[in-house]
Amino acid sequence: MASFNTIDDLDDAQRVLVRLDLNSPVEDGEVQDNRRFQRHAETVGELADEGHRVVLMAHQGRPGRDTFVSLEQHADILGSYLDHEVGFVDDTYGDDALDAIDALDAGEILLLENTRMCDDELPEEDPEVKADTEFVETLAPEFDAYINDAYSAAHRKHASLVGFPLVLPAFAGRVMETEYEANTAIASREFDGQVTMVVGGTKATDVIGVMETLGDKIDTFCLGGIASHLFLRAAGYESGYDRHEDLDLYDSQWEANEDVIRRLLEERRDQIELPVGLAYEDDNGERAEHTREELDAGSYDYMDISEKTVEKYDPTIRNSDAVFLKGALGVFEEEKFSAGTVGAVKAIAETDCFSVVGGGDTSRSIEMYGMDEDSFDHVSIAGGAYIRALTGADLPGVELLIDAAN
Numbered sequence: 001m002a003s004f005n006t007i008d009d010l011d012d013a014q015r016v017l018v019r020l021d022l023n024s025p026v027e028d029g030e031v032q033d034n035r036r037f038q039r040h041a042e043t044v045g046e047l048a049d050e051g052h053r054v055v056l057m058a059h060q061g062r063p064g065r066d067t068f069v070s071l072e073q074h075a076d077i078l079g080s081y082l083d084h085e086v087g088f089v090d091d092t093y094g095d096d097a098l099d100a101i102d103a104l105d106a107g108e109i110l111l112l113e114n115t116r117m118c119d120d121e122l123p124e125e126d127p128e129v130k131a132d133t134e135f136v137e138t139l140a141p142e143f144d145a146y147i148n149d150a151y152s153a154a155h156r157k158h159a160s161l162v163g164f165p166l167v168l169p170a171f172a173g174r175v176m177e178t179e180y181e182a183n184t185a186i187a188s189r190e191f192d193g194q195v196t197m198v199v200g201g202t203k204a205t206d207v208i209g210v211m212e213t214l215g216d217k218i219d220t221f222c223l224g225g226i227a228s229h230l231f232l233r234a235a236g237y238e239s240g241y242d243r244h245e246d247l248d249l250y251d252s253q254w255e256a257n258e259d260v261i262r263r264l265l266e267e268r269r270d271q272i273e274l275p276v277g278l279a280y281e282d283d284n285g286e287r288a289e290h291t292r293e294e295l296d297a298g299s300y301d302y303m304d305i306s307e308k309t310v311e312k313y314d315p316t317i318r319n320s321d322a323v324f325l326k327g328a329l330g331v332f333e334e335e336k337f338s339a340g341t342v343g344a345v346k347a348i349a350e351t352d353c354f355s356v357v358g359g360g361d362t363s364r365s366i367e368m369y370g371m372d373e374d375s376f377d378h379v380s381i382a383g384g385a386y387i388r389a390l391t392g393a394d395l396p397g398v399e400l401l402i403d404a405a406n
């Protein structure tokens with residue numbers, strides 16, 4: 001297996017620029033604590049203990065979404081897992097950021113503002129182009145080394161992920177190491193029996209791409225989340241439409257993927273299990289369900305797969321030799337819409353199969369509903385990157401670390 005340099009290879013007392021992935025669910029403006037903080041704290045704590053000056057970069061949400069917020073709260077949450085305080089500056093590479101970086105002492109930690117608030121961070125471009133941006137050119141001279149711990153964002157060609165490894169000595173953090181090892185092993189593994197993939201979440205475009213690529217490796221796909229609504233729409237049911245003007249979940253992903261969805265439904269229909277119904281909130285605030293024939297996307301927001309769908313997916317999961325789950329099947333954060341996600345995750349936990357649960361937010365359902373992380377072979381904090389690793393695709397952020405080591 002190809003490898004990279006890790007933080008074990010750092011010289012003493014370095015000024016290190018560390019890319020984390022603290023992208024988290026945000027509810028009513030409040031950033032939700034999750035595994036990513038806990039896992040990244042290991043890398044950050046180790047670097048500070050070693051006496052390095054530690055400057056952290058991360059992103060949150062995407063411009064235009066209500067999860068696109070400042071990282072101020074992230075600093076406090078990360079700090080709660082550390083014996084060190086995590087300072088925060090509401091600037092990424094302007095004068096305020098540079099002053100705060102200069103003021104840092106050995107063993108101190110500073111988190112910079114959301115990288116996606118800088119024009120240079122997005123869109124995705126080649127590393128050489130990103131290395132040439134003002135963002136990278138301004139920050140890089142402040143540091144001796146760049147550390148990428150953001151395995152879960154390593155599929156994105158953004159400045160903070162692919163620009164710096166071209167201009168600074170580059171190393172992998174602890175999360176990068178563990179996730180890379182576990183997820184790469186999956187791509188190369190062979191299984192004797194049935195292989196099932198349970199796909200959900202809000203990033204339908206990602207999972208549809210995976211369904212296309214992995215069609216020969218996966219026997220059955222059980223669909224939930226936004227992808228299932230879009231497939232139901234393609235199959236002629238009333239689902240997968242944006243009902244409110246401020247909702248941008250369905251229509252744009254439908255337009256981007258309609259052809260692929262229709263083709264998959266035609267060519268791989270036997271491999272795809274669709275929901276037989278969906279759940280919504282009735283006028284009394286209670287969970288109610290429609291069969292797929294009853295769906296009415298113009299009048300209801302569907303938040304989970306139906307109980308009958310859970311029953312339908314259950315034996316498929318339990319008869320599998322390997323199960324990969326990516327993304328929640330419904331809005332599990334609300335207990336009344338947790339049946340789909342919890343049903344699938346419990347069935348996986350109770351089955352003697354090789355199991356990987358991925359999807360940045362999805363793994364939160366494990367502790368939220370009293371399950372044990374040890375019931376799974378690997379709980380990945382990555383979403384899109386995890387799923388790309390499953391397909392055997394290279395992750396640009398990882399490739400650059402490997403190149404740097406060579």
Ligand code: 3PG
Binds near residue numbers: 382383
């Ligand atoms: C994630 O949460 O999966 C990563 O941080 C990538 O986020 P993105 O899909 O918004 O680029």
